Amino acid sequence: MGNSQATPTRSHVPVPSTSKDSGQKNHISSLAGILEEMRRSLGNVKHVLHVERLDLFRCSLAFLKNEEFNNSPIQVIMSTNGQKEDVLNSGGPNREYFSLLLKEFLRKELDIFEGHTAGRNLLPTNNEKALSQKYYYLVGKSIVLSFLNGGPGFPYLAPCVVSYIKGEEYMDHLNISIVYNTLLRHFIRRINCARKEEELLSILEDDSERFVDNCGWPRNEMITMKNRLELTQILLKWELIGKRVAALDQLRSGLHVLDFLNRAKHMPDFNKILITSNVEKVTAGYLKTHLKKAVMEMKDVNPSETAAKQYALVCLKMLTDEEATHLFHFITGMSELPVEELPLEVEFNRTNPKSQLPEALTCIQCLRIPLGNETQVQFISSFKTAISLGRYGFSRRESNSLK
Incomplete structure (x- = not known):
């Protein structure tokens, strides 16, 4: 035969x-x-x-x-x-x-x-x-x-x-969790974790794989703290779609x-x-386990960050299963758990310290904790807003805080 x-x-x-x-x-x-x-x-x-x-x-x-x-x-x-x-x-x-x-x-x-x-x-x-x-x-x-x-x-x-x-339109589905290239995943996370221009420049100089040169970033345009998320999106677009x-x-x-x-x-x-539908829902217990550790590991350097960190832990403690699903969507753009383990990141919103509302970078699953709330009640209220409205599309842009 x-x-x-x-x-x-x-x-x-x-x-x-x-x-x-x-x-x-x-x-x-x-x-x-x-x-x-x-x-x-x-x-x-x-x-x-x-x-x-x-x-x-x-x-x-x-x-x-x-x-x-x-x-x-x-x-x-x-x-x-x-x-x-x-x-x-x-x-x-x-x-x-x-x-x-x-x-x-x-x-x-x-x-x-x-x-x-x-x-x-x-x-x-x-x-x-x-x-x-x-x-x-x-x-x-x-x-x-x-x-x-x-x-x-x-x-x-x-x-x-x-x-x-x-x-x-596929841009909203670009996500670092499905990047198979571990070197690129690490490179993207380092870019978005940089705190100063000098640190960002050092990371870019370490780009031995020449990701930036190959992804389509304009050669005559400087990469700065303000436009680094745009670079992240271009890198993800090139890696997940462009080169394929x-x-x-x-x-x-x-x-x-x-x-x-x-x-x-x-x-x-x-x-x-063509797509696996994972019906396993996000529970409060799941989100508390994954976010609490990330919040605890944040290094607070001033009183407003110390307070915001404590307020965030209180919010997590109060979270219900339904609220957990909406908050997970706010952070990741997904309402259901993926098959693979999905790392969640948390950082203080030092880019816009006066913001009173949480922000999310869905492409790298990062929650930005607001620093502009003076009281715990205001802080919790801001998260209720994210939980109730975030699933309608507020978390797609770095500069797009809930208003």
Whole structure:
């Protein structure tokens, strides 16, 4: 065995939809409805696909690269060591095949994706060999064909990747927690932890990896304490999207097979195909554990910072589970816990010491404690404002404090 074969045979799949059916396409309101309409539009000649289990990926390449099979239903026949598995195919073998195929694309040897070991928030690598072999296109196409055959999706991609593929704004989804390059993560955190211009300059001079030179920062523009967050955003945009554009565009092209992406991307449940939905909610206990240590480690150098530190600890002690979810969203831009451990940072707002309201840098999960409140009551009130309103978008900019 070892090679895929596609043999035409007659199928009981319904004939292509009529023009009347096609005219109703715009009225389909669910992903299931779109898939059903796509199945009806397939041809009436079925292709038999012979696949050797022990060589599944290589067996699949010829089939996936042949565009003539895009518009035809298939029947998968699996073999093990050349021995055909004689089973009645009522859909099960097709679903199993696509389940195995999509997992093949995750193999480290292929080096198509990178990310954390939990297999979530994955990013396509900038792999020239994979690009030349059109592997990213084949991933996208396999996802479409899997769904047409009742198989699984590919819920492993980072939200910023999915937003880019859909043609949506993705900047709000850029987050240091999904940066796989540990050197860059450390570099970004050092930039945002710098207290003085001299310290920031020293950090930039230590950039042996030349991150700043490669990310697209204007060569004639100085990096200062005031614009360092802009540098952080550019670094994240370059690392998570910019250097992967060729792979992302190829993946998007694969998802366009049978016009699937255009038909389905606006459906409410589309993202579930490509993004893991972690329903584990943030609790008060979780946030207290993660924030209390960070608050305790802050070094207060004057009475207003000492007071703000104590007020923050009081706020944490009073936190309810519902408030914890909203505060977590305020700090990170997420309402649910990610799969990977997410470090939270806390610092005094020394940039704007008169501010009475907390601020958050969502791209590095950093909460800025206000120093402008004279009493504990005022301080707690400011956090109540962040908890109640922060989830509506106040925490997206460094200079954007709640008002």
